[in-house]
Amino acid sequence: MTNALRITVWNENVHEREDSEVAALYPSGIHGAIAEGLRDLLPEATVSTATLEEPEHGLTEDRLAETDVLFWWGHGAHDAVDEAIVERVAERVLAGMGLVVLHSGHFSRIFIRLMGTTCSLSWRDDGDRELLWTVAPGHPIAEGVPDPLVVPAHETYGEFFDVPAPEELIFVSNFSGGEVFRSGLTYRRGRGRIFYFSPGDQKYPIYQQPDIRRVLANAAEWARPEGERAIPTVTNRPRGWFEG
Template sequence: MTANIRVTIWNEYRHERKSPEVAKIYPEGIHGTLAKALSEKGYTVRTATLDEPEHGLTDEVLENTDVMLWWGHMAHGEVRDEIVEKVHKRVLDGMGLVVLHSGHFSKIFKKLLGTDCDLKWRETNDKERMWVVAPGHPITEGIGDYIEIEHEEMYGEPFGIPEPDTLVFVSWFTGGEVFRSGCCYTRGQGKIFYFRPGHETLPTYHHPEVQLVISNAVRWANPTAARKLIRGNTPALEK
C-alpha cells in the first residue's frame, strides 16, 4: 500500500525563486510538482527545503521518513554537514534515498558512494532516449523499451560513480553521448536510486513516465525489512 510509505521530498528551492523561467515551469517548486504527482499515487508526502530551519530535516522528520527524494544544484555547499550526517545515518539504518538529476553532486550522494560523482554535461536541450536495460526490475514497471524526453540537459560518461548494484537505465543523447541514468545501490540497510533526468529549466518532472519511474523507485526503496542491527562487543552464543 503506497499510503503507508512516508515520503519526504527535499529540494534546495533556489532556482524557482531566482529565475522567472524556472518559476513558470514549477510555480510551486520542483518539490511541489513531485509532491502532487506522488500524492496522486497515494503516498504520504511532505516537503522540506534548504532555507527552512535545519533544512527542514529535523530529527522528527527524518524518523518519520521511509523514503527521501533529493534535488539540489546551485547550493550543495550550503547544506550543513551535521544534517548530511543525520541523513547518512538514516540511510544506513534503512531509509530509502532517491537522488535526482544534479543531486549527483550533493554532499549526501558523494558521501554514500565515496567518489567524486563527476560527469560531462551540456545545456543544449538534446533529445534524450533512456533505454531500459533491466527489464523486469520493479523500477521499470509500466515502462516500455525506453522513455523519450524531447528536450533535456545532456549528461555524459565517464560518470564518476562505483559500479551500480543494478543498472536500470542507459541514456542516449542526440549529441552522441551515453550515460548511466538509473543506478541502484545498497548502503547499510538503505536502498539508493540515482535517476538522471530533471534539469530545472525544462518541464521534465511533468513527464508522466518520469513521474512513474520516480513512483516506482519510491516503492522499491521503501525499507520493508530494516531492523536494528546488533554490533559491538557481544557474548558468545555457545558455552
C-alpha cells in the same frame, strides 16, 4: 498489510525563487511537481516537502524519523547544506531509510558522502533529445515504463560518471548529440536502498512527464525500508552462544 508509505521530497528551492523562467515551469517548485506526481500515483502514501531555507533544512530528527523514502533534488546550493544535516541523513539511510537522488543531486554532499567518489561527469546543455533505455526490464523501478522513455529536450550528461559500480543498472541514456550515460542506478548502503535517476534539469518540464513520474513512484515503492530501522552494529557473541 503494508504500512502506508511516508515520503519527503527535498529541494533546495533556489532556481524557482531566482529565475522567472524556472518559476513559470514549476510554480509550486520542483519539489511541488515531484510531490504532485507521487500523490497521483501513490494515493495511499503520505507525501510532504522540505526545502533548504527551512530550519535545519526541513530535515529535523523528527521529520526524518517519520520518513520512509527521501527524494533529493539539488543543483546550485550543494555547499549551503549543513554538514551536520548530511550526516543526519546518512545515518538514517544506513539505518534503512530509502534515498532517491535526482539529476544534479549527483553532486550533493549526501550522495558524495554515501558513494565515496567524486560523482563527477561530463555535461553540456544544448536541449538534446534523451532516450532512456531499460536494461533491467524485470526490475520494479522499470514496471510500466516505456522502452525507450523519451525526454524531448534535456541537459546532456555523459560518461565517465565517477560513481561506484551499481548493484543494478536500470536505465541507460543516449542523447541526440552522441553521449551515453548510466541514468538509473541502484545501491545499498547499510540497510538503506538508494536510487540515482538523472533526468530533471530545472530548465525543462521533465517532472511533469507522466512516464518520469511513473519512474519516481516505482522508485519510492522499491526504496521503502525493509525490517528493522537501525544502523548495523558490531556484535560480540560469547563462546558457546550457539550449541544447537
